[in-house]
Amino acid sequence: MKKENAIETVQLSKSFRSNHAVKNLTFAVPTGSIFALLGANGAGKSTTMRLLLNIIQPTSGTSSVLGCESKKIDHKILAKIGYVSEATELPLWMSVKQYLDYLKPFYPTWDDELCAHLIERFELPPATKLKHLSRGMRMKALLLSCLAYRPSLILLDEPFSGLDPVAREDFIRGTLSLVGQEDLTILISSHDIDEVERLCDYVGFINKGELLFSETISSLIGRFRKVQLQVESEEQLPEALPTNWLQLERANRRVVFVDQAYKEQECEALILETIPSATNISTSALSLKEIFIAISRNSGKTRINASTIEAKE
Amino acid sequence: MNLTLHIIKKDIVRLKWFIALWVLVLVVYGVGAYLTADMSLKHWWELSKAVSNFEWILIAMIFLIPSLVLHSEPLVGNNSDWLTRPIPRKSLLFAKCTLFVGVILLLVVTVVVVLAAQDLLFANVVTGKILYSPLFSRALIVVLAVSLLIASVTSSLQSYLISTVSACMIYLFGEILFAILTGTLHVEETRPSDLSLLLQMVGSVGILVCLLIWQFLRRKPICISICAGILFFITPILSEFVNRATPFQANEVKVHESIISESEASFSVVSPKISRAYENDAGVSTRSIKAEFRLEHVPAAIHLGYVRGQTELSQEGLNKLTTETHFWYDLNEEGEISANLPNLRFLNYDNGEDKPLSRRDELVHFRDANMNTYQGKLSKLKTSLHVDASRPKVIAEIPLRQGCVWKEMRKMIYISRLDVEVDKVSLRLRTRDVLSYLRFLVVNQTQGQALFIRRNSIDLAFPRLLGSTGLSERSLSTSKRKNETWHLTREWLKDAKLYVITYENLGYIERSYSDDNFVVTEVEDEPLM
Numbered sequence: 153m154k155k156e157n158a159i160e161t162v163q164l165s166k167s168f169r170s171n172h173a174v175k176n177l178t179f180a181v182p183t184g185s186i187f188a189l190l191g192a193n194g195a196g197k198s199t200t201m202r203l204l205l206n207i208i209q210p211t212s213g214t215s216s217v218l219g220c221e222s223k224k225i226d227h228k229i230l231a232k233i234g235y236v237s238e239a240t241e242l243p244l245w246m247s248v249k250q251y252l253d254y255l256k257p258f259y260p261t262w263d264d265e266l267c268a269h270l271i272e273r274f275e276l277p278p279a280t281k282l283k284h285l286s287r288g289m290r291m292k293a294l295l296l297s298c299l300a301y302r303p304s305l306i307l308l309d310e311p312f313s314g315l316d317p318v319a320r321e322d323f324i325r326g327t328l329s330l331v332g333q334e335d336l337t338i339l340i341s342s343h344d345i346d347e348v349e350r351l352c353d354y355v356g357f358i359n360k361g362e363l364l365f366s367e368t369i370s371s372l373i374g375r376f377r378k379v380q381l382q383v384e385s386e387e388q389l390p391e392a393l394p395t396n397w398l399q400l401e402r403a404n405r406r407v408v409f410v411d412q413a414y415k416e417q418e419c420e421a422l423i424l425e426t427i428p429s430a431t432n433i434s435t436s437a438l439s440l441k442e443i444f445i446a447i448s449r450n451s452g453k454t455r456i457n458a459s460t461i462e463a464k465e
Numbered sequence: 466m467n468l469t470l471h472i473i474k475k476d477i478v479r480l481k482w483f484i485a486l487w488v489l490v491l492v493v494y495g496v497g498a499y500l501t502a503d504m505s506l507k508h509w510w511e512l513s514k515a516v517s518n519f520e521w522i523l524i525a526m527i528f529l530i531p532s533l534v535l536h537s538e539p540l541v542g543n544n545s546d547w548l549t550r551p552i553p554r555k556s557l558l559f560a561k562c563t564l565f566v567g568v569i570l571l572l573v574v575t576v577v578v579v580l581a582a583q584d585l586l587f588a589n590v591v592t593g594k595i596l597y598s599p600l601f602s603r604a605l606i607v608v609l610a611v612s613l614l615i616a617s618v619t620s621s622l623q624s625y626l627i628s629t630v631s632a633c634m635i636y637l638f639g640e641i642l643f644a645i646l647t648g649t650l651h652v653e654e655t656r657p658s659d660l661s662l663l664l665q666m667v668g669s670v671g672i673l674v675c676l677l678i679w680q681f682l683r684r685k686p687i688c689i690s691i692c693a694g695i696l697f698f699i700t701p702i703l704s705e706f707v708n709r710a711t712p713f714q715a716n717e718v719k720v721h722e723s724i725i726s727e728s729e730a731s732f733s734v735v736s737p738k739i740s741r742a743y744e745n746d747a748g749v750s751t752r753s754i755k756a757e758f759r760l761e762h763v764p765a766a767i768h769l770g771y772v773r774g775q776t777e778l779s780q781e782g783l784n785k786l787t788t789e790t791h792f793w794y795d796l797n798e799e800g801e802i803s804a805n806l807p808n809l810r811f812l813n814y815d816n817g818e819d820k821p822l823s824r825r826d827e828l829v830h831f832r833d834a835n836m837n838t839y840q841g842k843l844s845k846l847k848t849s850l851h852v853d854a855s856r857p858k859v860i861a862e863i864p865l866r867q868g869c870v871w872k873e874m875r876k877m878i879y880i881s882r883l884d885v886e887v888d889k890v891s892l893r894l895r896t897r898d899v900l901s902y903l904r905f906l907v908v909n910q911t912q913g914q915a916l917f918i919r920r921n922s923i924d925l926a927f928p929r930l931l932g933s934t935g936l937s938e939r940s941l942s943t944s945k946r947k948n949e950t951w952h953l954t955r956e957w958l959k960d961a962k963l964y965v966i967t968y969e970n971l972g973y974i975e976r977s978y979s980d981d982n983f984v985v986t987e988v989e990d991e992p993l994m
Binding site for chain 1: 467468471475478479546548549550551552553554
């Protein structure tokens with residue numbers, strides 16, 4: 153039996169006056185997957201999450217979470233969703249225990265044992281007021297409050313922002329502790345690529361409100377390659393280069409670029425066709441972070457998508 | 466219901482210190498009022514004043530209640546934690562409302578205790594305490610309602626406070642503007658000039674602008690708030706300064722002839738002066754001439770009677786202007802009256818220049834109610850008065866207690882304030898009707914003694930607001946006759962009553978405004994009751 157997508161958006165748009173925060177966003181997050189929504193600051197990641205949870209209303213388009221249209225989300229659906237955002241205003245006057253005790257009655261699936269386990273793992277002081285906790289500890293308290301009821305969907309909006317490495321590790325471990333749970337879906341927005349790479353199956357890249365691509369991480373890493381070659385010292389590179397070559401740089405005879413539509417059989421032939429004098433051609437895989445940087449730097453100049461890429465020096 | 470109680474419990478924990486303070490204030494207020502019930506006059510007076518200061522705290526607390534209750538978990542905003550929590554909206558809203566009502570209920574209970582301490586009936590609670598004073602009324606009617614409304618749509622304490630203050634400023638600004646535009650600003654006591662009113666308006670707008678800048682730009686909030694604070698304090702001071710310096714206050718219009726017909730009493734005019742000045746919609750300035758008279762031979766009847774007045778401007782230089790309006794003036798025991806002569810529409814001065822009225826013997830132009838234009842000199846003012854004091858009738862006997870209400874038909878007199886000094890009782894009355902033709906006496910029938918009204922003025926700074934309660938307000942002070950030597954005691958006051966007196970043949974004047982005419986008509990034999 154085919155599983156439903158945990159999250160779906162169709163032509164989702166949100167404008168704040170003349171600022172188009174999200175433009176025609178269409179993507180789906182399969183149930184049970186961990187999906188990373190990547191993008192630079194102000195790309196529209198947080199707005200997308202708020203739209204999904206009906207915190208703000210879309211200008212146009214639709215979205216649904218856990219099979220329920222976002223506009224119709226009620227407390228029954230919210231009881232299955234965890235939302236962790238750096239922008240969330242916690243009731244700072246409460247202690248950790250007061251906060252958890254206050255939330256518990258609202259969640260029928262609240263797991264006291266898991267809650268106690270997470271408190272211990274996160275080393276959270278129950279009697280300490282939230283306002284006296286560090287930023288990292290507050291984020292952990294918030295995460296804990298979203299994990300203790302074993303949600304079906306967790307939305308993590310920039311969860312690593314401002315956290316030190318230890319706190320990040322705790323955060324990721326806490327999140328991963330629930331990953332084994334059946335049908336748990338996680339949507340995480342971040343520009344912290346290294347951490348995301350460890351967690352995610354799927355990745356979507358959003359830039360200036362537009363989704364440039366959405367695919368599995370293995371597919372993404374598989375089609376991006378860093379290509380190095382050598383040319384004659386006086387030779388001019390042709391002006392019309394393939395559109396899937398990004399970040400082309402030249403230092404004397406050495407030329408480096410990122411091929412975002414790498415195919416082992418066709419790559420070398422395409423290079424020689426474009427630059428006949430090319431020699432010592434070598435390729436190497438890119439990390440998700442390198443791919444992110446390549447796309448981010450290029451996206452300011454031209455529009456990018458998985459099938460059509462225009463590159464310029 | 467369980468979730469509602471759960472939320473209420475959380476909010477009570479959140480606001481425990483505030484609620485404790487609230488209860489403390491109410492207890493002090495209630496106990497203080499209760500203790501004053503059997504005290505000696507001196508201590509009673511002092512303690513009453515101290516207790517009355519708690520009104521300010523009560524109002525401040527009322528101002529903060531909706532904010533603290535609602536904003537302990539903001540109902541609006543995009544970042545609130547509860548937005549993504551499965552908290553049923555109905556439970557949340559019901560919990561907030563329940564807690565809010567509960568906190569306010571404490572105030573109601575205290576008010577009942579305070580009233581009970583003054584031997585007032587429970588029925589007086591609604592009509593009495595709500596109308597306890599203009600300030601209290603405003604707090605309950607305006608501040609509370611506006612606060613609740615704003616608190617429900619603001620997402621933070623800061624935005625709530627700024628929005629509420631701004632709303633109040635806009636309201637006051639609107640009140641003044643409305644009163645000026647409609648010519649209904651009653652400012653006999655303060656006599657503000659046009660300029661001082663304008664200054665108040667500018668000050669109000671300035672404060673508002675500062676707050677808006679603070680709200681929207683968020684730059685240098687301290688400097689901006691200091692500016693707003695300076696404006697807040699300096700505006701009334703400047704306004705008062707301008708008010709005092711205005712030439713209308715020191716007008717020297719002389720009345721050369723004065724006759725009292727139908728009475729043997731004679732009188733002289735002490736200090737006629739321009740008391741009000743404003744422009745109507747048509748841009749025509751109107752001056753209300755206020756004259757103070759002193760009767761030299763005061764018949765006994767006058768103490769309880771009225772003087773019927775007729776004003777003429779018909780001397781040299783003034784072709785013809787006789788006002789056809791009759792006014793009923795109050796007299797006090799000293800034979801002093803303070804009367805507003807008919808409003809004259811002032812068109813212009815010589816050469817069309819707008820010179821102050823204080824310049825004597827200048828040729829001025831007037832227009833009467835029939836749009837006839839006259840010219841003349843203000844120095845030639847003739848006023849004739851006659852006394853009509855026939856058949857006085859007591860229409861109300863009100864126990865001399867703060868909060869006591871007399872109601873009959875559509876008329877109502879409410880003692881909103883009762884201050885007792887060593888030899889004087891100061892009353893502040895709120896009335897539902899025009900009571901310019903009523904006299905007030907404080908009488909102790911047992912002792913056969915009475916306090917006469919010494920001063921009588923109308924305090925109506927914001928008629929629309931008070932109008933919403935259907936009431937106007939009147940301040941009275943009483944004093945003893947000079948030849949009486951008895952002492953004012955609490956016991957004396959307990960037996961005393963406020964007598965409201967009118968006259969069977971007394972008509973009252975009905976004023977109506979048309980486009981740009983001030984029409985005065987007299988309705989004869991219109992019963993007051």
